[in-house]
Amino acid sequence: MKAFMIERYGDKAGVRAGEMPDPQVGADDLLVRIHAASINPLDLKIRDGAFKAFLPYRLPLVLGNDFAGVVVQVGSAVTRFAVGDEVYARPDKDRIGTFAELIAVHQDDVAVKPATLTMEEAASLPLVALTSWQALVERAQVQPGQKILIHGGSGGVGTIAVQLAKQLGAHVATTASTAKADLVKELGADIVVDYRKQDFETVLHGYDVVLDTLGGETLEKSLHVLKPGGKVISVAGPPDAAFARELGLNVILRLVMSALSFRTRRRAERRNVTYSFLFMKAGGDQLRELTSLIDAGKIRPVVDRVFPFEETREAMEYVEKGRAKAGKVVVAMR
Numbered sequence: 001m002k003a004f005m006i007e008r009y010g011d012k013a014g015v016r017a018g019e020m021p022d023p024q025v026g027a028d029d030l031l032v033r034i035h036a037a038s039i040n041p042l043d044l045k046i047r048d049g050a051f052k053a054f055l056p057y058r059l060p061l062v063l064g065n066d067f068a069g070v071v072v073q074v075g076s077a078v079t080r081f082a083v084g085d086e087v088y089a090r091p092d093k094d095r096i097g098t099f100a101e102l103i104a105v106h107q108d109d110v111a112v113k114p115a116t117l118t119m120e121e122a123a124s125l126p127l128v129a130l131t132s133w134q135a136l137v138e139r140a141q142v143q144p145g146q147k148i149l150i151h152g153g154s155g156g157v158g159t160i161a162v163q164l165a166k167q168l169g170a171h172v173a174t175t176a177s178t179a180k181a182d183l184v185k186e187l188g189a190d191i192v193v194d195y196r197k198q199d200f201e202t203v204l205h206g207y208d209v210v211l212d213t214l215g216g217e218t219l220e221k222s223l224h225v226l227k228p229g230g231k232v233i234s235v236a237g238p239p240d241a242a243f244a245r246e247l248g249l250n251v252i253l254r255l256v257m258s259a260l261s262f263r264t265r266r267r268a269e270r271r272n273v274t275y276s277f278l279f280m281k282a283g284g285d286q287l288r289e290l291t292s293l294i295d296a297g298k299i300r301p302v303v304d305r306v307f308p309f310e311e312t313r314e315a316m317e318y319v320e321k322g323r324a325k326a327g328k329v330v331v332a333m334r
Helices: 041-048 119-123 126-139 156-167 178-187 216-225 241-247 251-270 284-295 309-320
Strands: 002-006 016-019 029-039 067-074 086-089 102-106 110-112 147-150 171-176 191-194 207-212 226-234 274-277 303-308 328-332
Touching (some): 002 309, 016 309, 041 309, 067 119, 086 119, 147 156, 156 171, 216 251
Parallel strands (some): 303 328
Antiparallel strands (some): 029 067
């Protein structure tokens, strides 16, 4: 099969097209012909080797973390799907590789594609939609009337998280540029803070939850907008020991990750709030919950641009250089 892969970490120009063996299909697997896949910042981090200490992939490695396509083969134990089904998914972290013509994926990680969406639209959703669900529903347990701050409301995670938070009954603030204010308001944001003109930590107070997609100084400032007992959940901040335990890492790596997040956790404790790092997981059941909201028109994808499969490397560069105006960038195989 044709695929885009890396042969070594850290080489930005090293993402290349090539031939790889077709995936092997296990008893619980679906073999899916991929029609579209989306570009995520996670792909860039994996390419650069940012996670190689705890995600020891074998090289050459096919990149790509979510997709939409058609089932072309099912394993002997598969009960939920049949050949011809249109599906979408975020594969398990150990089985990535969606910048390819085919992928084998466990049936538990897959959901039937929303009937209302194109393949390109569906492919834009799994990773960011699951991230939003796991942050707001699973971890924060957002309740109606709570105040939620979502950073980067026009980004891949932000566009979905804003909509999901509104469906959960929350009062939603987000950060975005003036040019994107109308978009995030259409998605449901109650308050839009222009990060180029205002310091969000001086105008927002008493929030229950912050979903941080930026890390760094933004994460540190986010602690100041929370009320006592509030939570900041970050997909871009330093990993913590809980994340290390979740991955089943050894004691040394747990200590390393605890040390990396020590400063942030200490500052959070001083303000009587909590910090946690989120590395989203594959989950077909959660994706099916989201599909219901999508088909009901409650959540819609935001796609910035679609590249042909042959231009996957150019699509990654487009994302890396911050050229996307809003939402996700997708590559279409066919």
